[in-house]
Amino acid sequence: MGRRVVVIGGGPAGIAAVRALLGESPEFDILVLESRHDFGGLWNYSPTKGPMYRNLDANVPRDLLGFANFPFPGHDSDESYPTRQEVLSYIRSYSIEVTRNKNVQVHFNSIVTSVSKDITINKWVIVTDKEETFLSDLLLLSTGHYEFPLWPPIPGLRGHPGALHSVDYDVPEEFLNKKLLMIGNSRSGTDIAIQLISTVTSITISRRKEGPLDHIFDEATGIVTWKPEVEKIIGRAVYFKDGSCEVFDRILTCTGYLYDFPFLKDEQAAVPILEKNRSRLQGLYKHTIFAEDPTLATLGMNKGMVPFPTFETQGAVIARIWNGRLRLPELSIMIEEEKQILRDRGVAEKFHDLPMLLDIDFMKLLWDWADEAPGGFIAERWSPKKLDRRKDSLEAKLQEDIANLRWSLGAREKRLSTN
Numbered sequence: 191m192g193r194r195v196v197v198i199g200g201g202p203a204g205i206a207a208v209r210a211l212l213g214e215s216p217e218f219d220i221l222v223l224e225s226r227h228d229f230g231g232l233w234n235y236s237p238t239k240g241p242m243y244r245n246l247d248a249n250v251p252r253d254l255l256g257f258a259n260f261p262f263p264g265h266d267s268d269e270s271y272p273t274r275q276e277v278l279s280y281i282r283s284y285s286i287e288v289t290r291n292k293n294v295q296v297h298f299n300s301i302v303t304s305v306s307k308d309i310t311i312n313k314w315v316i317v318t319d320k321e322e323t324f325l326s327d328l329l330l331l332s333t334g335h336y337e338f339p340l341w342p343p344i345p346g347l348r349g350h351p352g353a354l355h356s357v358d359y360d361v362p363e364e365f366l367n368k369k370l371l372m373i374g375n376s377r378s379g380t381d382i383a384i385q386l387i388s389t390v391t392s393i394t395i396s397r398r399k400e401g402p403l404d405h406i407f408d409e410a411t412g413i414v415t416w417k418p419e420v421e422k423i424i425g426r427a428v429y430f431k432d433g434s435c436e437v438f439d440r441i442l443t444c445t446g447y448l449y450d451f452p453f454l455k456d457e458q459a460a461v462p463i464l465e466k467n468r469s470r471l472q473g474l475y476k477h478t479i480f481a482e483d484p485t486l487a488t489l490g491m492n493k494g495m496v497p498f499p500t501f502e503t504q505g506a507v508i509a510r511i512w513n514g515r516l517r518l519p520e521l522s523i524m525i526e527e528e529k530q531i532l533r534d535r536g537v538a539e540k541f542h543d544l545p546m547l548l549d550i551d552f553m554k555l556l557w558d559w560a561d562e563a564p565g566g567f568i569a570e571r572w573s574p575k576k577l578d579r580r581k582d583s584l585e586a587k588l589q590e591d592i593a594n595l596r597w598s599l600g601a602r603e604k605r606l607s608t609n
Contacts, residue, residue, distance in 0.1 A: 192217035192293070193512070196316050196326035198302050198453075200224030201231020203490030203501045204332035205285040206257065210505030212291050213567025215513050221324060222289070222296040223316070229285035232336050233278040241336040241378075241447075243360050245385060247271045249377065250496050251583055257498050258570035260284050271590060297322075305329070305454040307483070314485070328512055331451060331488040335542075338448040338468070342373060346423035352440035356382060359442060362389040368439040370394070371428055373420065375401040379444030384594050387413055388601040394436065396420050406592055410599060446539075449491065470541040473528070476555070477542060478504050479511060481524040487512075492542045495549040496580065503556040503569040515563035546584050550577060 195211060197204045200222045211218045226234050235242045248255060252272045256262040262272065262280055272280070289296050304317040314326040339355040347353055356378060362385045370390045372383055375397040383393055387410055396417045397404070407414040418431045426437045448468040463480060465472050471491060473481050480486040489504035490497065510516040518524065535541055544552050557571045572580070
């Protein structure tokens, strides 16, 4: 009997880790606990729940999105951005292939309700909603970070009768002929605003500062306007920090998500793993393994990265550490690195951010680290051409955004002309 590994979350991150563990050693005995009915993670679309909305496309082109030796369909001839349906199909094909191994068990519809560390036997104790209890030597958290919406602390916001978070957004038709306030100008907020232009009366976007994509709405002057941060809300009236006040039918907050593992509280782990405001994970070395208890690891918690290749690279590092082929630095060194990242980023909310170029640096770091222990699962090390392609993809995505904006403007004009 090998070392038992429990993977909480059977989305693409969890299955990428499973693949790396299988490639590292046949001694890992792996159990995947997935709350949904099938593979796919958050790419399983529901019109009533979750961050996935009907018309969402991936924000990474298909030629960069694939797993190692498992290319995304059309990667060699099509540089477009795949739809959510294409991504889900690809993830499921990959997951089925990986989990055929006899050392892997997968339990679907299995919601983890409690996780704790029994220090008397040095094992993790995992309990599910089916009252099943599993013991594990090693625990991998791959539940993602798009489950718990972050509402901005604006007085009166939750009392506005038309307020909702982007986690509840699905289709633009829900906002037909509405005067909308959008709070936040993030990547997802921009994508949703582009869609909503086709149906709303107007969009006012409240922002803390100008964002890198804001200029694309210059083509929607008269429909999209900008406002500073909101000071307070009374009923439907919104008071801005510039002293102005407007009444809105609907408010959509595109302000991100919190980190949380509701099944694992601080007192149940060997060390606290979440900062108090849930803006980041703490005690995490290289965004991957918990410094004070390396039997606990996570992957896929960063924002802005190319997801699938990064998942596999993180998995390769975790597998080597758990198999004893990669050594961690002294605890004091790992803690100091975490403090340095916080100093560099300025605020805890940006601790896990890996925007363009930083995500490439992170992958390079992981490739080099894994190469210190040759053999085992080999994640794809991108060629210079592919690295350049990543750098160019930001401009490519911008051009796609502009094309989608023009489509929405055309759909709006057509709708208004027929009314």
